[in-house]
Amino acid sequence: MEIKIGKVEKRLNEIIEEEGAVYLTLLDPEEENIEEIAEKVKDYADAIMVGGSIGVVNLDEAVKQIKKITKLPIILFPGNVDGLSKYADAVFYMSLMNSSNTYWAITAPTLGAITILKYNLEPIPMAYLCIEPAKKTAVGYVGEIREIPQNKPKIAAMYCLSAKFFGMRWAYLEAGSGAPYPVNNETISLSKKLSGINIIVGGGIRKPEIAYEKVLAGADAIVTGNLLEENPNAVEMMYEAIKKAGKEKLKNR
Numbered sequence: 001m002e003i004k005i006g007k008v009e010k011r012l013n014e015i016i017e018e019e020g021a022v023y024l025t026l027l028d029p030e031e032e033n034i035e036e037i038a039e040k041v042k043d044y045a046d047a048i049m050v051g052g053s054i055g056v057v058n059l060d061e062a063v064k065q066i067k068k069i070t071k072l073p074i075i076l077f078p079g080n081v082d083g084l085s086k087y088a089d090a091v092f093y094m095s096l097m098n099s100s101n102t103y104w105a106i107t108a109p110t111l112g113a114i115t116i117l118k119y120n121l122e123p124i125p126m127a128y129l130c131i132e133p134a135k136k137t138a139v140g141y142v143g144e145i146r147e148i149p150q151n152k153p154k155i156a157a158m159y160c161l162s163a164k165f166f167g168m169r170w171a172y173l174e175a176g177s178g179a180p181y182p183v184n185n186e187t188i189s190l191s192k193k194l195s196g197i198n199i200i201v202g203g204g205i206r207k208p209e210i211a212y213e214k215v216l217a218g219a220d221a222i223v224t225g226n227l228l229e230e231n232p233n234a235v236e237m238m239y240e241a242i243k244k245a246g247k248e249k250l251k252n253r
């Protein structure tokens with residue numbers, strides 16, 4: 001059996017290979033100045049994620065608006081089965097593996113599967129892991145998580161290895177949108193070392209030097225959301241830090 005990797009994922013893999021890391025920017029479909037943010041982000045992000053954890057309205061409209069502004073791939077980041085739009089390119093086909101409710105671990109993605117097929121969206125298989133302090137954020141509340149502690153990097157790493165054994169090619173270490181602090185470097189490095197799959201890190205990253213150290217620790221992708229809602233211009237300095245760290249990481253390989 002041959003497993004086909006889609007266009008968007010292939011492109012992300014090429015960028016990771018050539019530049020050491022990708023920069024993903026998260027846009028909330030409910031954001032009012034979505035066009036202004038997309039306009040700024042289009043020259044720096046490698047792809048745009050679209051999603052929100054508390055209900056989704058105007059998703060199709062939001063995706064169409066972004067599409068008018070840029071040709072960058074749009075990857076849906078669904079907070080539930082209603083987070084799907086046929087106007088996007090791909091979807092993080094995600095299981096919240098450390099939820100205490102099987103709905104978030106397997107039922108929601110299963111209920112979305114046929115829609116994904118019908119909409120011709122490229123599914124990118126991903127373990128979504130909510131790490132301390134995610135419990136204090138919207139995703140922790142909605143996703144009913146068993147929060148993974150930061151002082152035990154092995155637990156997160158073990159989930160990443162499990163994700164790999166399940167055939168997932170990506171794991172998202174999520175501290176929660178707007179988190180007071182991001183996932184620590186030890187958790188990132190051990191997760192990467194043990195699993196070897198692509199590691200996405202997001203939640204609470206607001207400074208270029210922090211993004212820089214997360215990439216050096218082993219992150220293949222960095223996500224920022226809130227920061228750009230507050231200051232879309234910050235995208236440039238984040239981009240530079242991520243790509244600088246990516247280059248250094250490739251050199252030290």
Ligand SMILES: CC(C)=CCC/C(C)=C/CC/C(C)=C/CC/C(C)=C/COP(=O)(O)OP(=O)(O)O
Nearest residue numbers: 051052053079094096108109112138142143177
């Ligand atoms: C694959 C399909 C169809 C569904 C998967 C559904 C799953 C597993 C969802 C996991 C639980 C969840 C609520 C995820 C939300 C992820 C997300 C879109 C976060 C975006 O951040 P917000 O939490 O909206 O941030 P703000 O609070 O800053 O708006």
Ligand SMILES: O=P(O)(O)OC[C@@H](O)CO
Nearest residue numbers: 177178202203204225226
């Ligand atoms: O909004 P921030 O804190 O950048 O978090 C982004 C992302 O990890 C949320 O899913």
Ligand SMILES: [Mg+2]
Nearest residue numbers: 028051052053
């Ligand atoms: Mg939101």
